[in-house]
Amino acid sequence: MSINHLWIIVSACFVFFMQAGFVCYEVGFIQSKNVISVAIENIITFVITTLVYCFIGFALMFGKSHWGLFGGNFWFLNNLSQAHNSLGFVFVFFELMFAGTAVTIVSGSMTERTRLLPLLIADVFLAGFIYPLYGHWVWADMFTNQSAWLKQLGFMDFAGATVVHCTAGWVSLAGIIIVGPRKDKWDDHGRIKKLGRSNIPFAVLGTFILWFSWFGFNGGSLLEFNDRVGLILLNTNFSAAAGVVGAVLTTSVFIKNHSYMEAVFSGALGGLVAITAGSNYLYPFQAVMVGFIAGVVVVLASLLLEKLGLDDAVGAVPIHGFGGAAGTILLALFTPVEFLGGQTRIVKILVQLSGVILNFVWAFGLGLLMFYTIKKTLGLRVTEEEEDKGLNIVEFADIYSWQDYLKMTHYENLT
Amino acid sequence: MSINHLWIIVSACFVFFMQAGFVCYEVGFIQSKNVISVAIENIITFVITTLVYCFIGFALMFGKSHWGLFGGNFWFLNNLSQAHNSLGFVFVFFELMFAGTAVTIVSGSMTERTRLLPLLIADVFLAGFIYPLYGHWVWADMFTNQSAWLKQLGFMDFAGATVVHCTAGWVSLAGIIIVGPRKDKWDDHGRIKKLGRSNIPFAVLGTFILWFSWFGFNGGSLLEFNDRVGLILLNTNFSAAAGVVGAVLTTSVFIKNHSYMEAVFSGALGGLVAITAGSNYLYPFQAVMVGFIAGVVVVLASLLLEKLGLDDAVGAVPIHGFGGAAGTILLALFTPVEFLGGQTRIVKILVQLSGVILNFVWAFGLGLLMFYTIKKTLGLRVTEEEEDKGLNIVEFADIYSWQDYLKMTHYENLT
């Protein structure tokens, strides 16, 4: 075991910690009456991802390829331990955390009106089919010595801006279309209402946790510890910072009666998502550009969603979908010639665009099919009355914390 | 200094971070009126552990053995710096974090009705005597080239399921017996009431922090960085995931009007505790089995405690006591023959069982003696009136945060 393995393992632990970041971020952005439901759901989602991805998804993604479409060995981690100079289990551990990130994003966007069980079924399809197959096309050669056809075409996605984040973003988009907006999202006059934000400081904590974890996400994706790591981490940080600048400026230009609060969050996270594609192929100034543009894109995408009457409770579609797509395409614009791999810049842009479109068709299409099927069979949404009551009580019968809350209030009146 | 030292140090930092995880977890599970008291207490407890364990406990645990019963040099870290190829201070730092974990668990279970000072005195005995002595019998050979008699018998406890978690769990059990249940835990008709849960999302954050830290707990326990680390971390993760499945299924079978919320927490943490014994000696499928069974055991143990009228505010006894014992024994059932060390499986099971029973007798017995003595001398419990008021105010005179709260409420009425 070498220093490379150590770096991958530490990075994987950091990426695992994204689960904590998403919990804080999502809980902070939604209504109090649903926070318990969302928080617990995040644990269950990771449990499902662990079992489904390790036993099935990993084999589809990194196993020996059949016609370039899907992998086909390492089922249930068989024959893995001896593989690849003992990298085997280390690599599974690392990749599991990436799958965990993709899956957890989806439930956030649909929260506050979607039942728990249908979401968990969607997790299974996402971790066991949608995510690993697209991943196979781009990353199949990371573990096994074989071709990954999309990568062979020249598609570049260093740490998963498209593979992880866009996939999650477009499945989320399908989900919020099928499940519909939260009932109070638009008032009787069609004016949008802001809901939730039960605990913004908690969301800030979540954002810093995610930012921290991203150093593992991008840095670890080298799969070795070499002299590019410093640059990658600096790029990651620059893009997050520039994302905030881009998002704040866009907000001040395009949004009346704006609060900069949302811009700060979506700029930072949009910048982090976007640089995921190219943190290894850019220099700091280009990373700043990528982050800045991603910040602009995320704010505009949020506006677009609102215009279309779509309701994304935590901004997953603008941040992960649009942010990831922007970063993947911008990479072709900004990367030095040496990383174009012999293609002209125009060709590289078209290749990146194709990969992004293919990802959209795949993830959004299957997402629609999946959520539509679930809706027509199991049902997807809570009743109006349940939505009013809140999912804390509906899903987890959480009346005890209300009792605690009441007692606190009672005591206060005596003071 | 080698890559091994780096891995131990990073792992130790992760294990330190468990302190943050326990704070969030405990605060989330108890009543608002006690959260400040518990949170501050966690800092003080770690302060005491630092001083007592490093200056005394470490010497008893890892010093040169007297009759196999206790160590007897390195008092106050003397002669340590030059010891063991400069591993000295690194090893103390690592082991301190393990002691810190053991000690912090106990105060959680007894919270909401126990005075601060008696708990701190108990910390001193735990960090300076109960924990290091049992630890000496199992781990004395980890640092000094000498025999650890329980390990010589064949007792296996890789990262401390028994040494750390059971010890803490059984001392907790003694504590909750002596201090008695919280006054509102059973109503006038003898029906159990759920108390607290002031902030479940905070508890979820705590659970993810603990999960993250556990990668250091188990991974670092190798005391080197070799090709088993990947497997150990995967096993750790599998057991946590399977623990949730086991606990949720058990809950749905055995508990009427159940909420799955508690099952998710205790399953994940129970799985993590259980795999601590054998993460280095199992393969993923066996880790799944260990976690699953631990999830079952923890839920049943919780029911048992309720039947017995025992009140554990944060589930420390079921999770750390029963979970740790289950994992230690299951290890003998599931480990491949190569790790049986020449013993037959039956013998190994009996050895593991003996080690677990000895630990119970030692930790529970001394725990009873300690808390009984404290109760009869200093007193252990707050008055009924103080319990009603809450320990925030009783222990830390926290009236300011109430004032802040009142002002907030006042402002709201003006809106």
Place this chain on the structure above:
Amino acid sequence: MSINHLWIIVSACFVFFMQAGFVCYEVGFIQSKNVISVAIENIITFVITTLVYCFIGFALMFGKSHWGLFGGNFWFLNNLSQAHNSLGFVFVFFELMFAGTAVTIVSGSMTERTRLLPLLIADVFLAGFIYPLYGHWVWADMFTNQSAWLKQLGFMDFAGATVVHCTAGWVSLAGIIIVGPRKDKWDDHGRIKKLGRSNIPFAVLGTFILWFSWFGFNGGSLLEFNDRVGLILLNTNFSAAAGVVGAVLTTSVFIKNHSYMEAVFSGALGGLVAITAGSNYLYPFQAVMVGFIAGVVVVLASLLLEKLGLDDAVGAVPIHGFGGAAGTILLALFTPVEFLGGQTRIVKILVQLSGVILNFVWAFGLGLLMFYTIKKTLGLRVTEEEEDKGLNIVEFADIYSWQDYLKMTHYENLT
């Protein structure tokens, strides 16, 4: 890339995580009506530090020295990638996190009555001028082979107790003098009122995060991974623990009607700040002494500030200013002769004292000038009415979370 680079990178990630720690700590200590403002401000502050420090501050701090006063190359990170055996970007990443720590401290102390925009302008000066210039005088030789005149005189500041923490503390002192106390801090009879403490458990989480991050702060400052790391981390931990003891004892002696709560926080953080100067030059017993005395100093400094009518919302001046100064001077008292570098202990004490005084004159003087200028031009403070309403609403128009809160209260009344 070697194990040294890996250690620096992991440490830098830990130090970045201090941002999360400061958010939790500050949010916990202030009034609810300002928590959103402070939390978001922490993100923006780090964004500004990233851009200003990397593009300008780093060049001033570590570039080729002009007359020993300031550095003058590496502007905008030019010519950095090839520098120093590929340490270049790694080192910038590491140093950025230190600058981020210094800058974020200042805004905390002035919070609850200072406008956002003036604070951000102060961030620019701090990250781009005040911090890097003093840093140049002490640390200019860390990256480029040249003299750092203050270090040449024998001034020792291993990881920045003076360079980072005192600088931040004294600029904070200037800030709270110029902006004045919060309007409700003293009542009509001149009696001090405690304000805020909206969420003490969150502040405890922040404290543990900071403690964790400090292992990277001090450990990483070696800039290599050698056999001193274990000792450095142990010293760091001892000093924090002893700081709590010192602060609690001082509180019980000097403060009537005391609550130990504040002592626990300021003792731990004061101990961590103080040991930053000498964690590499002391042994555990001396680290305990440094921490203990720092705990005493921080509590007395808090009392002094109150006597002087100064209002520091989060204790930044006592902890970072006085704590850092104490640690820097105590180092000269306690370090073994071998680290005195040929100076007598008396001379060393005088040198340390001189460096601390120079730092005070520089940081406090420029801080006064800066905040005075801002006050006279842009204005620094919100109106009384705005201060009453709280900065959540004033700066970020956060009415939505109030609405969520109201709905929660409404539901509760129906229960």
